[in-house]
Amino acid sequence: MKIILNNREEMLPGETLTVSEMLLLKKFSFKMRIIKINGVLVPKDKYDSTLIKEGDNVQMLYLMSGG
């Protein structure tokens, strides 16, 4: 499937992936992050149950301590 990940087109295997599977696949290991799919924020406890589908717009932002 083709999705938009941080404004760039990405090809991912399969028809759907959970958020957790996508993070594992892309080797995104950093823990503090915000993920929005099609403008809707995905809470951390929903990463295993939220599906990413063809055409989805996935935005990820990393949170670094310091300010």
Add this chain to the structure above:
Amino acid sequence: MRSSDIRNHLSRFRVGIAGAGGLGSNCAAALARSGVGTLVICDYDVIEPANLSRQSYFTNQVGTLKTIALKENIARINPDIIVLAYTEKLTRTNIPKIYSGCDIIVEAFDRDDMKEMIIETVQSEMPGVPLIVGSGVAGWGNTDSIRCRKIDDTLYVCGDESTEVSEEHPLMAPRVGIAANMQADTVVELLMKKSSDYFRL
């Protein structure tokens, strides 16, 4: 628009600032100088000597609550600005109350888990209110990597999203100030897009 019209326009808005440390104190100063009418600030900390390396406070304010000192500094910059100061710890429960009526909110916390908490809270409890987050401001150099990235109409992030504070990468005035002023600039940009008709509804 002339400079006086811009100030007049900005004076009608209310902006929330969550945290009054390096990002919050510098962002508040920039917004006060720009003439944003009402600033809602919240922090529970007292100024420590080490804070002066990057936060917009002065030696004689050490030991003072940041909210009190920031209100005082804003009054010295621009006495026309209304400052609503809350000295408490921000939580999922009080954020929607304290920042109710704000046109935009600036996230200016130090800790990553607090940043996550306010993003989740504002996005779920205050839909439509833009939140300007700071992430990745520690260390020095490579300032081109600090940018303002628009996630969508309600979420912007200023910083490099990769440099975390550590012994090797302490927080220092230049990069913290760049990110704080970038947050303030994003606020001004969004407010300038709002029509003045918005107030006649």
